[in-house]
Amino acid sequence: MLAAKTAVAAAVAWYLAPAVPFADAEYSYYAPMGVLVSMYPTVADSARAGAQALGGLALGIVLGFGGLAAVSVGAPAIAAIALVIGAGVALGGIRGLGAGRDWIAIAGLFVLLLGGGSADEFSTSYLVTMAFGVLVGIAANFLLLPPLYLREAGAQLADLRERLALSLERLAGDIETGEVDPARLDRESDELASLAASVAEGMGEAGRSVRGNPRGRGRVAEQEQNDLAWSALERATLLTREVTEVLARRPQVTADGLPRLHRQLGDALRACADLVAAGPSAEDLSPSAEVASAAVTRYARSVAAETDDAAQPDPAFAVAGHLSRIVQLCGPAAARG
Incomplete structure (x- = not known):
């Protein structure tokens, strides 16, 4: 049942992602990823994991901008990558961040390497599209026979x-x-x-x-x-x-x-x-x-x-x-x- 709900939610999220405001349709593939991070056996677990993942993404995006700022003032790219990854892994040691811990370093690296000259647009699309996927996942878990144990x-x-x-x-x-x-x-x-x-x-x-x-x-x-x-x-x-x-x-x-x-x-x-x-x-x-x-x-x-x-x-x-x-x-x- 969880697999079926995840499949349906991921397909719906990907299909509707181009219509999400403040996000570029080019990054619609992050919507199914948002579904994946939020689909847990219970509605409460889905909501908590989704919120934690988005929190981790936000922290990672901030780290990514920090790395870009370091490069802009003349720091070597290799040093910026090491800084972002090191800080991301260190912050990932905070247990209170839950499922979001795994996304800090990844989001920071994505912003640093994929953002390029349009880091603002990429970061906004990344976070908003993922958030949309999380909402779709939680909604699917709530509406499609939510499990009761x-x-x-x-x-x-x-x-x-x-x-x-x-x-x-x-x-x-x-x-x-x-x-x-x-x-x-x-x-x-x-x-x-x-x-x-x-x-x-x-x-x-x-x-x-x-x-x-x-x-x-x-x-x-x-x-x-x-x-x-x-x-x-x-x-x-x-x-x-x-x-x-x-x-x-x-x-x-x-x-x-x-x-x-x-x-x-x-x-x-x-x-x-x-x-x-x-x-x-x-x-x-x-x-x-x-x-x-x-x-x-x-x-x-x-x-x-x-x-x-x-x-x-x-x-x-x-x-x-x-x-x-x-x-x-x-x-x-x-x-x-």
């Missing part, structure tokens, strides 16, 4: 929720069987982190796709629900990784000799897994939340009863605290926002 973001959240519940379920099985494999737990923790990073990227893109998008006006509630779910799942993922780290690295939590604690920890992990898997779409999360809260409380009380020295923090307390926070994040109160 809320559904895709929701699917990513569901995948993360399922994966998080599976990790908690597997931890419960490991604890109950006494077969804790630190290497495998490390891999699962890294996979969770990678999946969460992917979801974060998808959520950001979904949020940008709503801005300036006429299709997003009636989907505000869906976006808010996704944001609420992501806020809870992001923190629940971090807590689950913390629990995994403790269970993989602290043998006193999983050591033999306390089968009752193993059973209760397994119950708590499995109850949390069921609560996470239920998700905010469940009609009533209260029963699952109550079961999970009770299981975590039993485990925490048993740990307290088995701990001889209260002054020495037991890693098992950290596990109980993390699981309790997961229950709070994924319970009915959090789902309602």
Whole structure:
């Protein structure tokens, strides 16, 4: 879809460019280039990238005139080229310029080498025609089925929720069987982190796709629900990784000799897994939340009863605290926002 919209917009921009005021028709080929720099998956990204590109072009044009001024007072052309390119690349290091960074040195070089005796006319045509192409690109992205990624973001959240519940379920099985494999737990923790990073990227893109998008006006509630779910799942993922780290690295939590604690920890992990898997779409999360809260409380009380020295923090307390926070994040109160 993006390729098709870009092709249509580029053709329209090139066709209409000769009629653009303050620009020479000779430079109409810059209009499709303006479309290319502004066509991004979302309307907001298109507008931002287009504005940044035009800002970079304007800076480059100023550099190009600086190079021409240097040549006019007797500087060698090779020195002017080095000056313009060096300054353009240096300014391109400013991250705040975004997509415009790449155009500073290019625009400066074009003005210096192609402007010649009509640098004013070339520069005006260059900037105005590119700006026209940018406007056509943004308009095409806005009018021709502007993309909306809320559904895709929701699917990513569901995948993360399922994966998080599976990790908690597997931890419960490991604890109950006494077969804790630190290497495998490390891999699962890294996979969770990678999946969460992917979801974060998808959520950001979904949020940008709503801005300036006429299709997003009636989907505000869906976006808010996704944001609420992501806020809870992001923190629940971090807590689950913390629990995994403790269970993989602290043998006193999983050591033999306390089968009752193993059973209760397994119950708590499995109850949390069921609560996470239920998700905010469940009609009533209260029963699952109550079961999970009770299981975590039993485990925490048993740990307290088995701990001889209260002054020495037991890693098992950290596990109980993390699981309790997961229950709070994924319970009915959090789902309602």
